[in-house]
Amino acid sequence: MKKLWILILLILGASVTIIAQSEILIPVSTQNSDLIFKAGDDNRLYQAYFGQKLLQTPESDAFPRPDHIAYITSGTDDLFEPAIRITHNDGNPSLELNYVSHETEKQGDNVTITHIRLKDPQYPVVVILHFKAYYLENVIEQQVEIIHQEKQPVMLYNYASFMMHFDASAYWLTQFHGDWAEEMKMQESELTSGIKIIDSKLGTRAHMYQTPVFMLSLNERSDENHGELIAGTLGWSGNFRFLFEIDENNSLRVISGINPYASEYSLEPGRSFITPSFVFTYSNQGKGLASRNLHKWAVKYGVMDGGQPRYTLLNNWETTYFNFNEEKLIALLDDTKKMGLDLFLLDDGWFANKYPRDNDRAGLGDWQENKAKLPNGLGVLTREAENRNVKFGIWIEPEMVNPKSELYEKHPDWILKLPNRPEHYYRNQLVLDLTNPQVQDFVFNVADGLMTHYPDIAFFKWDCNRMMTNAYSPYLKNKQSHLYIDYVNGLYKVLDRFRQKYPHVPMMLCSGGGGRVDYGALRYFTEFWASDNTDPLERVYIQWGYSYFFPALSVCNHITSWGKQSIKFRTDVAMMGKMGFDIQVNELSDKELTFCQDAVKNYKRLSDVIWRGDLYRLISPYAEDRAVLMYVNGGKDKALLFSYTLNPRFGESFNVVRLQGLDPVKTYAVQEINQFPGIRNILSGKSLYTGDYLMNVGLTVSSSLPLTSTVIEITAE
Numbered sequence: 001m002k003k004l005w006i007l008i009l010l011i012l013g014a015s016v017t018i019i020a021q022s023e024i025l026i027p028v029s030t031q032n033s034d035l036i037f038k039a040g041d042d043n044r045l046y047q048a049y050f051g052q053k054l055l056q057t058p059e060s061d062a063f064p065r066p067d068h069i070a071y072i073t074s075g076t077d078d079l080f081e082p083a084i085r086i087t088h089n090d091g092n093p094s095l096e097l098n099y100v101s102h103e104t105e106k107q108g109d110n111v112t113i114t115h116i117r118l119k120d121p122q123y124p125v126v127v128i129l130h131f132k133a134y135y136l137e138n139v140i141e142q143q144v145e146i147i148h149q150e151k152q153p154v155m156l157y158n159y160a161s162f163m164m165h166f167d168a169s170a171y172w173l174t175q176f177h178g179d180w181a182e183e184m185k186m187q188e189s190e191l192t193s194g195i196k197i198i199d200s201k202l203g204t205r206a207h208m209y210q211t212p213v214f215m216l217s218l219n220e221r222s223d224e225n226h227g228e229l230i231a232g233t234l235g236w237s238g239n240f241r242f243l244f245e246i247d248e249n250n251s252l253r254v255i256s257g258i259n260p261y262a263s264e265y266s267l268e269p270g271r272s273f274i275t276p277s278f279v280f281t282y283s284n285q286g287k288g289l290a291s292r293n294l295h296k297w298a299v300k301y302g303v304m305d306g307g308q309p310r311y312t313l314l315n316n317w318e319t320t321y322f323n324f325n326e327e328k329l330i331a332l333l334d335d336t337k338k339m340g341l342d343l344f345l346l347d348d349g350w351f352a353n354k355y356p357r358d359n360d361r362a363g364l365g366d367w368q369e370n371k372a373k374l375p376n377g378l379g380v381l382t383r384e385a386e387n388r389n390v391k392f393g394i395w396i397e398p399e400m401v402n403p404k405s406e407l408y409e410k411h412p413d414w415i416l417k418l419p420n421r422p423e424h425y426y427r428n429q430l431v432l433d434l435t436n437p438q439v440q441d442f443v444f445n446v447a448d449g450l451m452t453h454y455p456d457i458a459f460f461k462w463d464c465n466r467m468m469t470n471a472y473s474p475y476l477k478n479k480q481s482h483l484y485i486d487y488v489n490g491l492y493k494v495l496d497r498f499r500q501k502y503p504h505v506p507m508m509l510c511s512g513g514g515g516r517v518d519y520g521a522l523r524y525f526t527e528f529w530a531s532d533n534t535d536p537l538e539r540v541y542i543q544w545g546y547s548y549f550f551p552a553l554s555v556c557n558h559i560t561s562w563g564k565q566s567i568k569f570r571t572d573v574a575m576m577g578k579m580g581f582d583i584q585v586n587e588l589s590d591k592e593l594t595f596c597q598d599a600v601k602n603y604k605r606l607s608d609v610i611w612r613g614d615l616y617r618l619i620s621p622y623a624e625d626r627a628v629l630m631y632v633n634g635g636k637d638k639a640l641l642f643s644y645t646l647n648p649r650f651g652e653s654f655n656v657v658r659l660q661g662l663d664p665v666k667t668y669a670v671q672e673i674n675q676f677p678g679i680r681n682i683l684s685g686k687s688l689y690t691g692d693y694l695m696n697v698g699l700t701v702s703s704s705l706p707l708t709s710t711v712i713e714i715t716a717e
């Protein structure tokens, strides 16, 4: 009867609150997965089930003995890692959480929000688990909110966004790690008894050494099309921690959230502490489906303006570095036009006068045009861009300061640095104290000031070239352990303000390479710079790594001269994501220029398939001396295949590749594009095949010559 009433209320669009009576099941469901909690008759909240969608939601007496408390507290009877640890204002270091109530609400047709309210029976501390389930995309976001009404602040030590239990025979963890210019190296290993932690303590960014993403396969390793797994990532642009603990029964608990390292947080009565979102998806058809789920979710909900087009661009970083003037830049505007690109992006080096930004040792913080390089200001460039019908974008790094700058001289108290210790530099710079509202205003004004003076600015690249070391905030005084959290929240406040005023100006997120990408920041950014390493051979691996979690339209790939491979190889590699150029256009031969112009046209024609199509990773560069992947659009009438031959041994040849994701009964025209005059094609002319043939028999798509590539367009007749 209770169910019937709930159904009627749901149909009427009302939210439902259920007060614990006996045992209650609380499902958080998507099209293909169920996460089911059970409020037990002992008042505790248990995780009853997570996995493949059940045909029917069971009755509440199902799951007779769930062992796993949903959000484990600390200080009482559990001896393993807790999701939450706090000390009450009277010094009691324990917390118990009982189920109180839950509510669900619909946000449109696709999104269901569930709030589960828990409370300590003795203390006025409430913890709310918030879930946002995206039905069609099979993605769930989880956040946790902590509130109390104690007389004095409560100290929070651990405050996970997500906790989940698994009971499998074995657990295989896929993780990604790296460093500057070698991001996203993939590793897979079996978890063993005890704790494994993946974390970062960089302060201003999430990854660089470890990336805040993982895939966890249950029972056995998953491949692209087989295996049961969860893929997850934390939407937080600072320190993160993923903890995996296998207990004496071979049960695994996974705890994800902000890294509690040096981050105990004193929470005032009546204030909410809300954790960042942990975003996850379940797949029982391997890693490929998990990635496609995340991509679909990201394009619709996770990346700013995922449904909008992206600009193709010419960037001047690797072609000029700091050495340019008005004349050179105007020539680059001509090149932008000549190449058929949408936008010219002016990089670092355009600002500062007392300490000119002629290298990375000076000027950061002084955001006025450098008079020697730009005597007529940026206005000339925006006007000249408009005259050529191209857009103009600009680089900023507003969170940072060089000691050699006027900003440093004027506001030493705005800088993160330890008292009584020498300053510690990384790329000759220091981090501004974004916990301080005055600094937040300053950072906002850098971007807002540019937009106000030059409303034609159509794009920003927002850089962040160092992590925190010797971290100490003059503003936070005796609350230093709030620094890592308040810094990121300060940044988000600035970005919120910017987005309120400029909701759609595209912005690239950059951090000395891809060190900052996460879904917390991507709410404000349309794309990110994947790595400073633009050698296409390295890029195949780096882009392959990002593809597990981030959609192609968000991954900026520029064709540069870092690698010495052919222009075709460089272009074809960049084309699998958001393509741009950073190259001396005037040094291209006629054939190369024509090739690039045609490639830009092809890219514009096909970008929707790349940006929003379903990705199938067909051959991994970790498995063979080549990488092959394809994108298929929603209607299965257009697909694009990329094959990159890496460094095969002499005489090595490759098998045919079976395509995926097509319609077996459709007939497809298959044709090689991005052909370079004089380079032998893999396919001759245009051929017709059924989807069935392409997916079961396959095609020869790779040359055995080192550092060559093939791009194949597949179109339903």
Ligand code: DGJ
Binding pocket: 317, 347, 348, 395, 463, 465, 510, 511, 512, 513, 529, 531, 532
């Ligand atoms: C680091 C970025 O990753 C580069 O692309 C470039 O913008 C430099 N910073 C500029 O200083």
